[in-house]
Amino acid sequence: MSTLRRLWRSGTGRFGILVVGLIALAALVSLVWTPFDPASVDARSRWFGPSWPHLLGTDGNGRDILSLLMAGAQTTVVVAVGAGVVASLLGIALATLGALTARWVRESIAVLVDILVAFPVLIIAMMITAVWGGSLAVVIWSVGIGFGVTIARVTRPELRRVLHSDFVLAGRASGLTPAQNLLRHLLPNVAPVFIVQLSWGMAVAVLAEAGLSYLGFGAPLTQPSWGVLLSDLQAYIAVHPLAVVWPGLAITVTVLGLNLLGDALRDAADPTLAERTPQARTHVPGVVA
Known part of the structure; x- marks a missing residue:
């Protein structure tokens, strides 16, 4: 709870929470309700400006833009969470193998990660x-996969650094297995670095989905997506510029919110930042006699 309170007191943390919460809420609500059917075409309502009942206007097919944005939030949340899970599992696995195994395995993993990370x-x-x-x-x-490799490259040296800390050595002396040491001592101390990389990866996942959908490689045309909507509207930017603003603004604010939330989470969870509390405390577990 103290971490959440520190996170909410931070301006960037509060902004990130509100943005991410709003996107998640829109995605959940759109599962059961949207102001209009996102797939409904009404030629009589083409290119309406923001007004009642179309609060953000309509597109060239008469579809309600607000409804399309709410439905597209489902795609955004699925991609961000899915890519985050894949990147986390792969990144932690590679970082662990690259930090806690035999020397030849560590060096092989380091070379593999350096090769893969060279590709954007x-x-x-x-x-x-x-x-x-x-x-x-x-x-x-x-x-x-792309960001899992990046997470592994950044987290691996942090794991190596924490591995030689006194409290990790004390944990070994108390009889903890390598797996227990990893879960109790190592991962909590590299969590701030991991959180920042994960939030960045989720933000890039949102951008990647929108960009690939814009190019026709992402979400199917029948599935609501901010990238598909942006692709449909950009052809009319000279005639109806305001319509293009909404999906672009949604993508920009979501990416900004994820990045700021990651930074704030790092500051709130980092046990080495002295300014967090009057007496900073590091993650030092007790030694079992």
């Missing part, structure tokens, strides 16, 4: 989608 995440996603076709599953796996 979006390039990897475009190559995979070009071969396997466009779908949300391909976007999730490609972005998750």
Whole structure:
């Protein structure tokens, strides 16, 4: 609870919580209700400006833009969470193998990670989608793998640093197994670094989905997506510029909110920041006699 209170007191943390919470709420609500049917076409309502009952206006097919944004939030949440899970599992696995195993295994993992990290995440996603076709599953796996490697590269040296700390050595002396030491001592102390990388990866996942959908490699055209909506509206930007603002603004604010929330979580969870509490305390477990 103290971490949540510190997070809420932070301006960036509060902004991130509100943005991410609003997107998640919109995605949940759109499962059961939207102001209008996102797939409903009404030629008599084409290119309405923001007014009642179309609060954000309509597109060239007469579809309500607010309803499309709410339905598209489902795609955004699925991609962000899915890519985050894949990146977390892969990143932690590679970092653990690269930090806690035999020397030849560590060096092999380090070389593999250095090779894979040289390829930009979006390039990897475009190559995979070009071969396997466009779908949300391909976007999730490609972005998750790309950022899992990045997480491993950043987390591995932190694990090596914490591995030689006094409290880890004390844990070994008390009889903890390597797995117990990893879960109780190592991962909590590298969590701040991991959180920042994970939030960045989820933000890039949102951008990747929107960009790939914009190019026709992401979500199917029948599935609401902010990237697909942006692609549909950009052809009319000279005539109806306001309509293009809404999906672009949704993508921008979501990415900004994820990044700021990650930074605030790092500051709130980092046990080494003295300014957090009057007397800073590091994660030092008690030694079992």
